[in-house]
Amino acid sequence: MNLLIELLAFAVAIGVLVVVHEYGHYSVARLCGVKVLRFSIGFGKPLFQWVSPKTGTEWTIAALPLGGYVKMLDERETGGAPIPVEALPHAFNRQSVWRRFAIVAAGPVANFLLAIVLFALVFATGVTEPAAVVASPAPNTPAALAGFDGGETIVAVRAENAGEAAPVRSWSDLRWKLLGAAFDHKRVVLSAKDAHGTSDFQLDLRGITEKDVDDDFMSHLGFEPGGGKLTVAGVQPDSAAQKAGLVAGDRLRTVDGIPTDNATAFIAYVKSHAGKPMTLQVERGGQAEGKREDVRIVPQSQRDEATGQQIGRIGAELATQVPSIDVHYGPVESLQLGARRTWDLAVYSVRMFGRMIVGEASLKNLSGPVTIADYAGKSARLGPSAFLSFLALVSISLGVLNLLPIPVLDGGHLLYYLVEAVTGKVVSDRWQLVFQRAGLACIVALSAIALFNDLARLIHF
Template identity: 70%
Template sequence: MNFLTEIVAFVVAIGVLVVVHEFGHYSVARMCGVKVLRFSVGFGKPLVSWVSKKTGVEWTIAALPLGGYVKMLDERESEESIAPEDLPRAFNRQPVAKRIAIVAAGPVANFILAIVLFAAVFAGGVSEPEAIVATPLANTAAARAGFEGGEKIVSMRDADNGGETHAIRSWSDLRWKILDASFDHRRIVLSAKTHEGTYDFPLSVGTISDADAEQDFMDKLGFTPGGGTLTVAGVEAGSAAQKSGLQAGDKLRAIDGHNVDNATSFIDYVKAHGAKAVTLTIERAGKQQTVQVTPDVKHDASSGKDIGRIGAALANQLPSVDVRYGPVESLRLGVNRTWDISMYSLRMFGRMITGEASLKNLSGPVTIADYAGKSARLGLAAFVSFLALVSISLGVLNLLPIPVLDGGHLLYYLVEAVTGKAVSDRWQLVLQRAGLVCIVALSMIALFNDLARLIRF
């Protein structure tokens, strides 16, 4: 069933994004007076095809759904002579400004879609974990900043130059703001409420490293959602948890004296204490008691290391907040979120080129399908947000100055606009081949990363 969900979600996501992208090209081409011959969703053999009586455009759904195209009248691509009355409507005869507008319209349509989708999520409201910090691991940035666990972060500001203060409304909000600061190498100050009052926590987040491709950067900084209740949902027969007397329904309050309010930090602590006895403070039937358990040692195939395991299923209930905005504010936030993700994508791509970031950050269709399925199972808001994220990625990718992509064609036309001369056919052919090699190489790396994540080699 999960596999079927992933396939359906993937097809829906790719279908929507391709149609929107190509409709951008199509609509602006029509507005510029260019004759459109075909609008195809997918490549290869047509499965369904019909011709519009009103526009004369052939609409096609093809066998391979990983893309699409809009075919316009163009003297360079036509195998037959073009009627004289249609020549003014050929793409190649349009002024350079119109050609730029037509080519740029596809990526722009993807950005507009992302803005609309994000705005819809913000306006519709979504339940998110509160920005309450769980007890951080020692030597992490959060621990060095002074966080002990249980603090509720309410705002963030730049540490230098008296920066503007930004309110923090949820964990997702906190994540995006820290991510933005990490890319600009900014030092920040987080203001958080505790039982004693509101205090400032100066934080140096550094930058995103290669390891973050495999691990959530917030985890590496020591930030995990806290303030919740961790309950034993089940106990495996013969496990260390059963031998210690743990029971389903027990609420975990502390481990070796450290407060427990987050599954991630609890599991990490247990993993690091294989064959070492730990003391759990639990609440059972309204009364607190202690239980000593010695985690079994198991080999973790994904990391290649021996880790501790107690054999208990956990249920983590985190405090949440309903985040909802008005129409105007939702649209503004949609624009800001789209801009932030676009800049993040460009910066990450630039760092991959310079070697500052790992090529492991590239993802292909397998990973997209996986996340499409996971987001669809989480609900409509999660799937819509995922769709917006992929739409931005598609827009950014197509604007890269690589021949065969929209960005490559835009580069040709910008050169023509500056020099007054079109790039020669010979140079276009050479660059086209080089661009194709780049795209094939990127696709192979992305596919390799997909397989590596899938089978963990």
């Protein structure tokens, strides 16, 4: 059943993105007076075909639904057959360089516009997200050095020396704001509320490296969602948890006197205490609020296959219930936020791709169709908002990818047109052929790496 959901969600996602991208090319070509011969969804053998009586365009759905194309009237692609004189003004190659530029750029632009609309829909209909409540940070992390103890609710972010404070509405909103500041290596001031009022915390992001951004960014800063309930969901037989008397339903309040409300931080603490006794303060199910018990537990020492080091495990399954918030926005604000989120993601994608090229970021960040299908299914099962957000994210990725200055992609053609606009000369067919072969090699290499990453994630090596 899960596989069917993934395949259907993947087909819907790819279908929508391809149609929007190619319709961008088609609509601007029509506005520029260019004759469109075929609009194809997919490649290979046509499954369905019909011809528009008004425009003469052949609309096709082909057997291989992993892309599409718009074929326009072009003297270079007639196989030597002459084009009637009256049709020449409608040929793509007869258009001005800026019209050709607009037609080619319209595909990626359509993907960005789709992302803006999708994000705006999510913002306007409302989305439930974790609140920006922080858990107790690990020692020596930027969050701990800034003075956070845990339990604070971050309400605003501003630059260190100047600038208007930007409100923080949710955990994901906080993450995006900190990610932007980390890319610029800035110090920021976070305003947070707790039981004693509102305080400012200065967070230093100047030492954040590109690898830190690649990995679990918020965890590296010491930020984890907090303020919720960390409970024991299950206990494994003959485990340290069972021997200590932990049972399903126990709520973990403190570990060695340190408040704990986040599974990630708790697991990290347990791992660092292999063979060392710990004291857990738990709240038993069915007892009144505030009535707690102390449980002494010694994590079992096990070898971590990833690092080869000995780590602690207690054999308990954990569940975290963090406070959430329903975020709603008006129509105008939703469009503004959709545009801002699209811009932020597009810039982040370009920066990340550039760092992968120069070796400052791992190529493991590339994903292929298997991973996309997996996330399509997962987001579809989470609900409409999650699927729309996923669709917007992939649409942005498709737009950015197509704008890369690689021949055979839209960005490669745009580069040719820029050279033509500056020099007044068309890039020769000979050089275009050379660049096309090089570009094809780049695309094959990128596809191979993405597919390898997909397979590596599936078999975990």
